[in-house]
Amino acid sequence: MKKVLLLSCSTGQGHNSCAKAIKEYFLLQGVTCELWDVLDFISVRLAAFISWGHSFVYRHLPGLFQWGYTYCEKKPSILADGSFVYNFLASRTEKLRQYIVEEEYDTVICTHQIAAIMLDNIQKNSAIAVPGAFVATDYTCYPGLYACYLEKNFIASQLQIEAFVQCGIPPDKLMVSGIPVRPEILQHREKAAAKRQLGIKENSIDLLIMFGSMGCGPMKKILRHIVEKLPEQAEVSVICGSNQRLYRSLKRQYGTDRRIHIVGYTDKISLYMDAADLYLTKPGGISVTEAAVKNLPMVFINTVAGCEEYNMDFFLKMGAAVTADTPEQVAAKSIDLLHSPAKRQEMEEELRRYSQPNGAAHIYQVLQQE
Structure with missing residues (x-):
């Protein structure tokens, strides 16, 4: 080859x-x-x-x-x-x-x-x-x-x-x-160091919110419910992707809140995942795989269904993720997990047991033998 x-x-x-x-x-x-x-x-x-x-x-x-x-x-x-x-x-x-x-x-x-x-x-x-x-x-x-x-x-x-x-x-x-997944996702930075690089307090609990590269889904509703009950020691990083309208809207609303970090399109997704303690996302195949590689517990919002519903079911059955039906309930699940380091640890252990392989390397090895 x-x-x-x-x-x-x-x-x-x-x-x-x-x-x-x-x-x-x-x-x-x-x-x-x-x-x-x-x-x-x-x-x-x-x-x-x-x-x-x-x-x-x-x-x-x-x-x-x-x-x-x-x-x-x-x-x-x-x-x-x-x-x-x-x-x-x-x-x-x-x-x-x-x-x-x-x-x-x-x-x-x-x-x-x-x-x-x-x-x-x-x-x-x-x-x-x-x-x-x-x-x-x-x-x-x-x-x-x-x-x-x-x-x-x-x-x-x-x-x-x-x-x-x-x-x-x-x-x-x-x-x-x-x-x-991209090679950079396979690299793991120490959590405190990643937080420092991104301007997040080292001793904080960081919730990463990202709904794909297009930033779709009820992000504004969910974020509003989360901010209302956000634990004192917690911070939130929101990645809006290419959705500029969403970015501008959230920046106007939360730009002065030091606990909330509103980010547009970024090439630092791997770093944000390393810094995060919990990941709120739609269950896109690449998104959930990257989180699995990072051993990052997940909360799912099923915005599109289709093949993403199968992705969601896979990690729910594993015990590495949770979900709910409404934006308010999804926010509540997120808050509960921010308050529960023991539960997050259990979810991390399930992901470690799953042990996602290096897909590109495996594909190369198989095709190279042909």
């Missing part, structure tokens, strides 16, 4: 983050890697529109997102070989096929099911012999995988094997690797 093409899809940052983590590790091993949004091979304008549309629905119409995901789960034929969606993607694969051949890639890795469907179609209908792999970024199988069967499918844990087999993927094509 000398030259790898990574195919992601800009529908949220999770798939891109996973692909970037793989790319970073592979580059360190001396492998040439390129990362592309697979939609760019269809149409750059379409890619921009789908990215915008996904962000809009995800942030403003989560119920519609959930309906669409559930519909695809119940009727997988909508994405199967011969369906309108499959045929549309299949009819747009020639540009991707030519690129793979001309650039002489010897391996193609997909971190999104659209990319996997397109690569699978290329392998079925042309003489191309490049090995293909799919990497899951959530703790479940996806409806789109009913339509594609790549040589290798890397998944989060042993507990997801049955779900992928039910999607029609043979067990011998499944490899448990863990979900790849």
Whole structure:
């Protein structure tokens, strides 16, 4: 394996983050890697529109997102070989096929099911012999995988094997690797030192709040309830991501409160996680995996459902997270845990027992043996 093409899809940052983590590790091993949004091979304008549309629905119409995901789960034929969606993607694969051949890639890795469907179609209908792999970024199988069967499918844990087999993927094509995270997430800083770097009191209990790169969900309501009952020794770090409107609103409301740290988009997520004692988040696949690597107890707000509901259930059953139905109840759960170091310690121990592997390293080792 000398030259790898990574195919992601800009529908949220999770798939891109996973692909970037793989790319970073592979580059360190001396492998040439390129990362592309697979939609760019269809149409750059379409890619921009789908990215915008996904962000809009995800942030403003989560119920519609959930309906669409559930519909695809119940009727997988909508994405199967011969369906309108499959045929549309299949009819747009020639540009991707030519690129793979001309650039002489010897391996193609997909971190999104659209990319996997397109690569699978290329392998079925042309003489191309490049090995293909799919990497899951959530703790479940996806409806789109009913339509594609790549040589290798890397998944989060042993507990997801049955779900992928039910999607029609043979067990011998499944490899448990863990979900790849950026190398910096694998580095652990001492908690007090991390707090000092971020301007958080060393002896405080720090609650980190982040609802994905788009900053979606009822963050303002939850934060209001938390601030009302925040323990005296506690501080809150709120990461708004790319949601500038939310950032400006919270900055106006809490800018003078020294206990509340309002942050926009930042490249210091790893440092904020190292400083945190508790993490309030939506259960995105990358977010929860990064927290698991950091042994960071979690409180979930299920803002979107879909595949994130499976992520949430995985860590709830483990005993490493809690959740509730309403913003007020989620805030109450968070306050209870801020008051309970013993319970937080129990949750940390569950995460240590889970022992999330280095996903990118495992994927490299498997593919390098081919």
